[in-house]
Each structure stands twice: as C-alpha cells, then as structure tokens.
Amino acid sequence: MNATQQSSVVARNSLALSLAVFLAAALLLPWVGAGPISVVRVLRHQSPDYEILLQLRLSRTLLALVAGGALSLAGTLFQAMLRDALATPYTLGISAGASLGAVAVIAMGGETFLGIPMTWVGALAGAFGVLILVVGGAFRQRQISAFSLLLTGIAINSICAAFIIILSSFAGMSRSFSIARWLIGSIDATSYVSLAVLAIIVLLVSAMILSQARSWNLLAVGERWAASRGVRVGALLAQGYLLGSILVAGAIALTGPIGFVGLIVPHLVRSRISPDHRLLMPCAFLLGGALLALCDAIGRIVMPPAELPAGAVLALIGGPYLVWIIRQRTPEEEI
Amino acid sequence: MSCLLAVDGVSFSYGGRSVLDSVSFRAEEGEFLALLGINGSGKSTLLDVISGFRRPGAGSVIISSRAQADWKRREMAQQVSHLPQSIHADLPFTAEQLVAMGRYPHTDRWFESEEDHQHIRAAMERTSCWSQRHRSFASLSGGERQRVLVAACLAQNATAHLLDEPSTFLDIEQQLHCFSVLREEARAGKLCIAATHDLNLAVTYCTRLLILANGVVAHDILTAEAHHNTEWLRLFSKRLEMGITPSGSPWVWYK
Numbered sequence: 001m002n003a004t005q006q007s008s009v010v011a012r013n014s015l016a017l018s019l020a021v022f023l024a025a026a027l028l029l030p031w032v033g034a035g036p037i038s039v040v041r042v043l044r045h046q047s048p049d050y051e052i053l054l055q056l057r058l059s060r061t062l063l064a065l066v067a068g069g070a071l072s073l074a075g076t077l078f079q080a081m082l083r084d085a086l087a088t089p090y091t092l093g094i095s096a097g098a099s100l101g102a103v104a105v106i107a108m109g110g111e112t113f114l115g116i117p118m119t120w121v122g123a124l125a126g127a128f129g130v131l132i133l134v135v136g137g138a139f140r141q142r143q144i145s146a147f148s149l150l151l152t153g154i155a156i157n158s159i160c161a162a163f164i165i166i167l168s169s170f171a172g173m174s175r176s177f178s179i180a181r182w183l184i185g186s187i188d189a190t191s192y193v194s195l196a197v198l199a200i201i202v203l204l205v206s207a208m209i210l211s212q213a214r215s216w217n218l219l220a221v222g223e224r225w226a227a228s229r230g231v232r233v234g235a236l237l238a239q240g241y242l243l244g245s246i247l248v249a250g251a252i253a254l255t256g257p258i259g260f261v262g263l264i265v266p267h268l269v270r271s272r273i274s275p276d277h278r279l280l281m282p283c284a285f286l287l288g289g290a291l292l293a294l295c296d297a298i299g300r301i302v303m304p305p306a307e308l309p310a311g312a313v314l315a316l317i318g319g320p321y322l323v324w325i326i327r328q329r330t331p332e333e334e335i
Numbered sequence: 336m337s338c339l340l341a342v343d344g345v346s347f348s349y350g351g352r353s354v355l356d357s358v359s360f361r362a363e364e365g366e367f368l369a370l371l372g373i374n375g376s377g378k379s380t381l382l383d384v385i386s387g388f389r390r391p392g393a394g395s396v397i398i399s400s401r402a403q404a405d406w407k408r409r410e411m412a413q414q415v416s417h418l419p420q421s422i423h424a425d426l427p428f429t430a431e432q433l434v435a436m437g438r439y440p441h442t443d444r445w446f447e448s449e450e451d452h453q454h455i456r457a458a459m460e461r462t463s464c465w466s467q468r469h470r471s472f473a474s475l476s477g478g479e480r481q482r483v484l485v486a487a488c489l490a491q492n493a494t495a496h497l498l499d500e501p502s503t504f505l506d507i508e509q510q511l512h513c514f515s516v517l518r519e520e521a522r523a524g525k526l527c528i529a530a531t532h533d534l535n536l537a538v539t540y541c542t543r544l545l546i547l548a549n550g551v552v553a554h555d556i557l558t559a560e561a562h563h564n565t566e567w568l569r570l571f572s573k574r575l576e577m578g579i580t581p582s583g584s585p586w587v588w589y590k
Contacts, residue, residue: 011446083423214445218436221426224419228386229491230412230440275427278445 014273018286025290026065030057032297034304056189063195064187064296064310065289067251068261070202072288074247075262076269076281077209080220081240082146085267089248090259092149092241093130093156098252099183100160101126106178107171119182120194120253127249130156134241146223149241185256185311187296198250205246206285212236213277220277258311261288264318267325339364339526340385340495344394346550347380354380356550357394362528364494367521369537369558370530372547373571378530379420381547382497385528386417399494412440416493418484420500424473430483431468434459437490458489461516463509477504485513495526502533514540534571534587546570561585
C-alpha cells in the first residue's frame with residue numbers, strides 16, 4: 001500500500017469513529033436522565049415521557065453537541081494560532097467578554113426579552129465589545145502577531161474578571177448565586193429556534209475554519225515557517241481570531257463558559273489520532289460535542305433530583321484525565 | 336540583463352542599530368553562495384530581507400525581475416524557500432508531516448497527491464531522514480531535526496534556497512553530505528545561499544563567497560580565486576591562513 005492510500009485510510013477510520021461516537025451520543029444520551037423514559041410511551045406520543053424527551057432532553061443533548069463541538073474546535077484553532085498547547089477558548093479574552101456581558105445582565109435582573117434569554121444578548125454584546133477592543137488594539141499596528149493577541153487576551157481576561165467580581169459583590173444574594181452558577185457553565189433546555197440559529201452559525205463558521213486546515217498546520221509550526229511556504233500570516237490570524245470568536249461567543253452565550261472542553265479534547269485527539277489539522281479539527285469537533293453531551297447526561301443522573309452542571313462534571317472528569325495523559329507521555333515525547 | 340536575484344543598496348536597522356548599510360549583489364541560477372561574516376554581521380537579517388520577513392529600510396530586492404514586495408506570498412514560496420536558524424522543537428508533527436508542508440504552495444488539494452509524496456520521499460532520502468519519517472519531530476536529535484528541515488526546503492522545490500546555518504548540529508559526515516546536496520541542487524539549476532561559519536565547508540562546496548562586514552558586502556569572490564588574495568580571512572581572525580590540500584583543494588587553517 002502506498003503512502004497516499006495509507007494516510008487516507010487512517011484519516012477515514014478515525015473520522016468514521018469520531019462520527020459514530022457523535023451520532024451515538026445524539027441518539028442514546030437523551031434517554032439518560034433522572035426519571036426513566038419508556039420507549040413505547042414515547043412512540044405513542046404519551047405524556048409526559050414524549051415531552052420530557054423531545055422538549056427537555058433532546059434539546060439539551062443537541063445543545064451540548066453543538067456547543068461542545070464549537071468550543072473544542074475553537075480551542076484547537078487557538079492552540080494552532082498561538083502555538084500554545086494550553087490555549088483555550090478563554091485565552092483570547094472573548095469568553096471573558098461574553099461572561100461579563102451575561103453577568104451584567106443577571107446583576108441588573110434581566111430575564112427574557114421577546115422570548116430571548118437576556119443573558120444570551122448580554123453575552124453576545126460582551127463578546128463583540130471585546131472583539132472591537134482587540135481589533136482596535138492588537139490590529140492597529142498593522143503588524144499583528146500571535147504574541148500581541150495573547151497579551152491582549154490576558155489583559156482583557158483580568159479586566160473582565162475584575163468587573164465580574166465588582167458586579168457580583170453589588171448584586172444581592174440570590175443574583176450573586178445565579179452569577180456563580182452561570183459562570184460554572186451548564187446546559188439547559190433551549191428552544192429549538194435558538195438551537196437552530198446556533199447550529200447554522202456553528203456549522204458555517206466551522207466549515208470556514210476547516211477549509212483552512214492546511215494553513216493551520218503551517219501556522220502551528222511557526223509564523224515564519226508558514227510565511228515562507230506561502231501563507232499570508234497576518235490575514236490568516238485575523239480570520240482565525242474572528243471565526244474563533246464567533247464560535248466561542250455563540251456557544252457560551254447559551255451554555256456559560258465551559259472552556260475546559262476546548263483544552264482536553266484537542267489534546268487527546270492530537271496525541272491519539274493526529275496533529276494534522278485536516279483530521280484534528282473535524283475529530284475534535286465531533287468528540288468535543290460528544291464529551292460535553294456525556295458530561296451533561298452524567299450531571300443529570302448522579303444526584304437526582306438536583307443536577308450537577310455540565311461544566312463541573314467536565315472539570316471533575318477532565319482534570320484528572322488530563323493529568324493522567326500527561327503522566328503517560330513517554331520520555332521521547334518530552335522536550 | 337535579468338537575473339534571478341538582485342539585491343540593491345539594501346539597508347536595515349533594528350531600532351537605531353544599523354545592521355545592513357547598502358548591501359548589493361546579484362546571483363544567478365546554478366550558483367551556490369556562502370554568506371560569511373562574524374556574529375552580528377547581518378547574515379540572517381539579509382536572508383530575512385530577501386525572504387520578505389523584514390522590510391528593508393532602503394534599497395530593493397528583485398527576484399526574477401519582480402520586486403520582492405510585489406510578489407504574492409504563495410508565488411514567492413514557489414520561488415524562494417527559507418531554512419530557519421531555529422524552530423520550536425516541541426512540535427507534535429512527525430518528520431514526514433513537516434516535510435510535507437513544503438508542498439503547500441504547489442497544490443490546493445486537501446491531501447497530498449502521489450506526485451507530492453514522491454517529492455517528499457525524494458527530499459527525505461536525499462538528506463537521509465526517510466527512515467525517521469514516522470517519528471515525532473520532538474523526539475529527534477538536533478542533527479536529525481536539521482536534516483528534516485533541510486528536506487522540508489528541498490520538498491518545497493523553489494528556485495532559490497536560502498539556508499540559515501544549514502550545517503548546525505550536524506556531525507562531520509552529515510555536514511559534508513548536506514553541502515554536497517546543496518551543491519547538486521545548484522548544479523541542477525537552483526540558486527543556493529547558505530549562511531555559515533564553517534569556512535572550509537564554504538570553500539569546498541560553494542561557488543562563490545559573499546562576506547559581510549560593517550553592513551556591506553566587504554568581499555564578493557569566486558571560490559576558485561579565494562586563495563589568490565586572502566585579505567578576506569582577516570575579517571574573521573588574524574590567525575587564519577589559507578593553503579592547498581594534497582588533493583589540490585583550498586583549505587583554511589589556524590596559525
């Protein structure tokens with residue numbers, strides 16, 4: 001078997017596996033929850049099983065799949081742009097901006113407006129505020145580099161964190177609790193309309209990111225490495241920043257900041273499947289979605305009737321797992 | 336007369352410190368230039384300016400009759416490849432994946448074609464790293480990494496190769512091998528410019544020596560004539576002498 005066929009077989013197998021995991025999560029996880037659901041009653045459209053499955057659990061699972069995929073892909077993207085394996089969707093400040101926006105809305109007591117949750121509006125506004133600041137700051141001196149993006153992101157993270165603390169200390173007890181809860185990140189049942197809007201945005205933006213996979217490979221090695229092989233580095237960084245920000249803002253507006261999925265899944269796929277972004281990116285999207293949906297399902301069943309937020313489950317499972325992966329690294333993988 | 340590379344009055348300074356002060360030279364296909372000079376003489380900076388990574392403060396770089404700044408990045412990459420002095424060692428990619436990236440400017444295909452794979456394999460075999468193709472770059476030794484990087488340059492199949500200290504980390508056998516591969520490239524009609532500190536490699540394999548000092552091209556001599564006037568050796572050390580080996584090749588030795 002020659003080299004071309006060999007690499008395409010590996011690619012096909014790992015993609016097929018990831019897709020199978022994603023689909024299995026979509027089909028099986030809605031059935032998991034505090035109360036048992038009877039398949040027969042659902043097929044007969046009987047209450048309340050039919051409504052619980054379709055209105056609550058299915059929409060949650062789909063949200064987790066889309067948001068987890070988006071955050072995981074954004075993490076992969078930012079890690080390539082910054083050449084930093086520890087970059088997450090948090091790193092560039094977008095998620096801090098979105099959090100600040102949502103927290104401001106909760107602190108002011110905003111609920112829903114025309115059926116749209118106001119935290120969503122706040123998160124999007126916050127994310128775009130940051131986007132404008134960064135575009136004005138890092139992009140102003142036409143020399144845009146990964147380093148300037150990273151520094152700007154760190155600065156924005158601290159500023160937003162400070163404002164979030166101020167807002168939550170002035171908010172009353174119960175609102176302060178809602179703020180803390182939002183900041184952990186959780187998956188809740190969503191209307192199918194907002195889910196569809198999110199899914200369309202995420203799919204379009206992800207396709208645009210994926211279409212540049214070969215360029216992300218080069219950028220992950222180095223800016224000069226990429227430039228001397230024909231990549232327009234400045235334009236590519238700007239494009240990656242914009243597209244990644246849309247993914248992050250859209251996802252965490254609905255789920256709260258669950259950045260960890262964007263660290264752990266790319267890391268896992270990179271070391272177990274391939275560092276090649278043509279495979280890494282689609283696999284990270286599919287597996288990231290499946291992982292977040294799984295964490296949400298686990299959160300539903302560990303201590304009913306209370307629910308553990310998916311963000312907390314992810315941190316509890318993912319944290320130790322990440323440490324374990326790092327300990328597994330053979331000496332030859334060390335620097 | 337048109338030529339492959341024309342550097343005209345190029346100046347460059349880092350902040351207030353001037354490194355290049357009106358550097359001019361021309362180079363043709365088939366030449367193998369050694370870019371020589373002491374530390375800080377501007378060898379790397381000059382290669383960066385030619386590659387387009389740095390804009391010169393004054394002067395122009397013309398590649399195949401077109402100003403460097405007017406080239407599209409991708410077309411430029413088909414003309415000029417650049418071997419960096421150093422690269423992140425902590426990369427997850429395998430040796431073969433890195434070399435394959437040299438094919439980027441040549442194709443829009445999602446995965447490399449059979450032709451791309453032939454280029455990749457040929458490049459890796461020439462720098463004797465094909466057997467290490469599945470190993471991760473991070474796990475290779477310094478010399479093995481350097482061979483992979485040279486292979487990545489060859490796979491790019493550009494008309495001109497700019498190499499910033501290509502023999503770093505290589506053992507003597509591999510240094511000789513690396514420079515003879517570059518010599519072959521030049522014979523096959525490419526232009527190679529290698530910045531190096533190894534004068535003996537330069538006089539053994541290169542066709543021409545370009546010596547930078549005080550921001551200008553202090554000497555521009557054909558290797559065949561290098562031993563007629565050894566004034567250029569003084570720029571490196573007073574202790575250097577040049578002679579002819581029993582086999583008849585020029586040789587630089589210390590007093």
